[in-house]
Structure formats: C-alpha cells, structure tokens
Amino acid sequence: MRRQRAIDVLVIGGGPAGLAAAGRLARVGAGTVEVLEREGRAGGVPRHCHHRGFGRWGVTGPQYADRLVEAALGAGVAVRTGVSATGWAGALVVDTTGPHGLERITARAVVLATGARERPRAARLVPGTRPAGVYTTGELQQAVHLHHQRIGTRAVVVGAEPVSYAALAALRRAGVEVAALVTEETRPQVGRARAASARLGRRVPLLTGTTIVELLGRGRLSGVRLRHADGRPGAIACDTVVFTGDFVPEQELARRGRVPLDSGTRGPAVDGAFRTAARGVFAVGNVLHAVEPARAAAREGAAAAVAVRRHLEGADWPASAGLPVEAVAPLRWVAPNRLVPGEPPVPGARFLLRTAETLVRPVLLVTQGGRCLHRARVPRRVLANGSLHLSGAWVGLVDAAGGAVRIGLG
Numbered sequence: 001m002r003r004q005r006a007i008d009v010l011v012i013g014g015g016p017a018g019l020a021a022a023g024r025l026a027r028v029g030a031g032t033v034e035v036l037e038r039e040g041r042a043g044g045v046p047r048h049c050h051h052r053g054f055g056r057w058g059v060t061g062p063q064y065a066d067r068l069v070e071a072a073l074g075a076g077v078a079v080r081t082g083v084s085a086t087g088w089a090g091a092l093v094v095d096t097t098g099p100h101g102l103e104r105i106t107a108r109a110v111v112l113a114t115g116a117r118e119r120p121r122a123a124r125l126v127p128g129t130r131p132a133g134v135y136t137t138g139e140l141q142q143a144v145h146l147h148h149q150r151i152g153t154r155a156v157v158v159g160a161e162p163v164s165y166a167a168l169a170a171l172r173r174a175g176v177e178v179a180a181l182v183t184e185e186t187r188p189q190v191g192r193a194r195a196a197s198a199r200l201g202r203r204v205p206l207l208t209g210t211t212i213v214e215l216l217g218r219g220r221l222s223g224v225r226l227r228h229a230d231g232r233p234g235a236i237a238c239d240t241v242v243f244t245g246d247f248v249p250e251q252e253l254a255r256r257g258r259v260p261l262d263s264g265t266r267g268p269a270v271d272g273a274f275r276t277a278a279r280g281v282f283a284v285g286n287v288l289h290a291v292e293p294a295r296a297a298a299r300e301g302a303a304a305a306v307a308v309r310r311h312l313e314g315a316d317w318p319a320s321a322g323l324p325v326e327a328v329a330p331l332r333w334v335a336p337n338r339l340v341p342g343e344p345p346v347p348g349a350r351f352l353l354r355t356a357e358t359l360v361r362p363v364l365l366v367t368q369g370g371r372c373l374h375r376a377r378v379p380r381r382v383l384a385n386g387s388l389h390l391s392g393a394w395v396g397l398v399d400a401a402g403g404a405v406r407i408g409l410g
C-alpha cells in the first residue's frame with residue numbers, strides 16, 4: 001500500500017539547483033515545500049568533490065553542500081534523504097520509495113532537479129573485456145571521498161576537461177600514479193595554467209588526438225590500447241581507467257512523465273520561466289543541460305522559484321510549447337530552448353549555449369526568419385565545450401508568427 005500525501009511544491013533532487021529552488025520558495029511563503037534526495041545525504045555532486053572551487057568563496061564541495069542544506073532547512077524546507085522518485089501516477093502525482101516504504105505525493109508544482117551523469121564505459125562503446133578498475137569520475141570520487149576504498153596503483157584518465165583534472169586530483173589523493181590523460185580533442189579543454197600544472201608540475205603526460213580502442217585484462221584491468229590521430233597504435237599498462245566528462249542529463253524521470261525533451265541538450269525542453277511542456281512541471285540545473293558550475297545551477301534554482309511561485313498564485317500556463325530556440329553550429333545547444341513571445345526570461349535566468357569549437361571573442365547573433373534581433377560580442381576566448389551566456393533583452397522583438405529563433409555566430 002502506498003501512503004498518500006498532498007503538498008504544495010515537490011522538488012526532485014537535492015543538489016544545488018533543487019536546494020536553492022526549495023529554499024527560496026520556502027522563504028517567500030510558497031507553502032509546504034519538500035525535497036526528495038535518493039542518496040543518504042543531500043547536497044548533490046559537491047558532497048563528494050573534496051577540492052576547492054565551489055560557490056562565490058571557492059570553498060570545498062562538502063562545505064558548499066552543507067551550506068545549501070542548512071539554508072534550505074533553515075527556510076523550512078522538508079529535505080527527505082534516501083527517497084527516490086520512481087515514476088508518475090498522474091500529471092502532478094509522483095510515486096516514491098524510501099526507508100519508510102512507498103508513497104504517492106500529489107503536488108501543485110513539481111520541480112525536476114535530478115542533475116546529470118557521466119556516460120559510463122558501456123555507453124561509450126569501448127570494446128574489450130569487462131575487468132574491475134573502470135570508473136566514471138563520480139564513481140571514483142564517491143569511492144575515494146565517501147567510502148575510502150582502495151582504488152589501484154596506476155591509472156589512465158580519459159578526457160581533458162575540468163572534471164578530468166578533478167579525477168586526477170582524486171586519484172593522487174588515493175595514492176594512485178596517473179600514467180596519462182588521454183583525449184580525442186586536439187588540446188585540453190581547460191585554461192593553459194591548469195593544463196601546464198598537471199603536465200609539468202605533476203608530470204602527467206597529456207595525449208591529445210588519441211582514442212582508447214580497447215580495455216585489456218581479465219578480472220582486473222591490465223592496460224588500455226590506444227590509437228593516435230595519425231593512426232599509430234599504442235598501449236599503456238594500468239590497473240585503473242577513469243572515463244570523465246561526456247555528461248548527459250539525468251532525464252529518466254522526465255521521460256517517464258512524458259515531459260518533452262530538447263534534441264540538443266537531451267534534457268527537458270523549457271522556456272525562460274523553466275516551465276516544461278507539462279503543466280505545473282518545472283526543470284532546473286544540470287538536468288537541463290549537463291554540467292555547469294554549482295553556482296550556476298543554484299542560480300537557476302533560485303530564478304525558477306520566482307516562476308513556480310507565480311504559477312502557485314494562478315499565473316497562466318502557456319497553451320502551446322512556445323517557439324523553438326535553436327543553436328546554429330558550431331554552437332551545440334541552447335537552454336532555455338523555447339520561448340513565449342513577449343515574455344522575457346524570469347529575473348536571474350539567461351540563455352546558456354555550448355560551443356563545439358574554440359572561439360575567440362565571438363559575436364552571438366540572434367535571428368528569426370533571417371531578421372536580426374540582437375548581436376552581442378563575448379569579450380573573451382571560449383574553449384571547445386565551453387559555455388556562453390546571453391541575456392534575454394531581445395525577447396520582446398520576437399514575432400509570435402515568425403517561427404523558430406536561431407542563435408549562431410555573426
């Protein structure tokens with residue numbers, strides 16, 4: 001038997017985005033606000049990131065997570081840990097399972113804040129045996145920082161993104177020698193100083209233009225086979241490999257609720273008020289677009305709270321999904337990816353874009369049916385896979401009958 005309850009706002013996911021949304025909603029008197037977190041502690045990814053660099057003051061991940069949890073609890077949010085949302089029994093009716101059994105929770109608004117996950121080795125289609133010693137960064141960090149497990153002696157890290165360097169730090173903390181960072185890209189996707197400090201200071205070679213083509217070993221990993229960009233084969237002996245980066249939104253729950261997804265981000269499609277196409281269902285944080293800094297996720301959560309409150313107070317829900325907002329190559333995707341003509345993004349929200357190529361001081365161009373709506377120069381270099389932001393100042397110029405809005409380079 002499922003216990004049945006009704007509340008005002010149900011936030012699914014207790015990471016920075018969900019906690020920030022819930023905290024703000026409780027502070028503005030949005031009624032009963034509850035966060036469900038499937039792990040034993042709330043805080044999301046920062047819980048197991050022991051390096052500094054979180055929030056405005058660059059504190060460690062666990063310190064940052066604790067502050068967010070304290071702020072939410074202090075505002076009157078019910079934070080329930082060890083509880084997973086498993087499915088939907090109606091438009092705003094969520095089934096859960098946790099230490100106290102099965103529940104069915106009906107809410108006036110549901111906020112999806114389920115974060116993102118790294119694609120594991122299987123999803124990356126790397127051939128070879130299935131030995132022990134293969135991790136994603138998240139699995140590695142949990143093993144090192146939360147469970148204090150023994151990892152191995154010599155590792156290869158696949159990727160050269162910020163998260164790959166976080167994996168490098170976790171391996172060193174666990175006493176594991178790092179044989180190399182290996183990336184298919186032609187250059188690291190972090191700033192020069194960070195790349196140089198790993199290569200020169202820590203003497204970890206970076207193999208660019210290189211692909212892992214096979215995992216070797218029975219029982220335990222014994223090495224990886226490589227192919228360099230010029231076709232040369234290679235191999236590295238190691239007992240540990242960490243697949244890093246390549247994040248995808250954790251959108252299973254959204255999919256089960258038939259919440260439409262965006263083909264670019266692969267997360268729920270939302271408009272500038274973080275509304276999905278399902279009435280009463282909002283989405284925030286990395287579930288919308290994979291990994292951004294924790295502060296950006298928390299900022300989205302806080303911004304979405306404004307829209308959730310308006311909805312609780314009876315604001316109209318758009319009758320249609322709105323106009324599509326599309327990214328033009330080399331831009332990969334944009335979020336929000338829908339817009340309601342004449343309605344600017346809620347305060348604190350902005351358009352987030354990801355580029356496939358490194359760009360030097362690019363000009364972003366917003367067009368609709370060939371008509372230029374806005375131009376904005378980004379006054380810096382943006383590395384491949386890096387993020388760009390665009391305000392929604394131009395949304396008032398969008399023609400409701402003009403079709404898709406495109407954001408590309410000028």
Ligand SMILES: Cc1cc2nc3c(=O)[nH]c(=O)nc-3n(C[C@H](O)[C@H](O)[C@H](O)COP(=O)(O)OP(=O)(O)OC[C@H]3O[C@@H](n4cnc5c(N)ncnc54)[C@H](O)[C@@H]3O)c2cc1C
Binds near residue numbers: 018055085141250
């Ligand atoms: C290795 C690594 C290093 C990073 N380093 C930094 C850094 O130095 N500085 C920085 O600012 N950012 C960093 N980030 C990014 C930052 O951690 C994330 O952007 C931030 O945590 C995103 O917040 P979120 O709330 O969207 O998602 P998450 O933090 O992923 O939280 C989502 C939560 O939802 C829960 N959940 C999912 N599905 C369900 C369900 N069905 N039921 C109940 N609960 C569910 C998950 O357990 C999780 O706790 C790093 C990320 C990684 C992976």
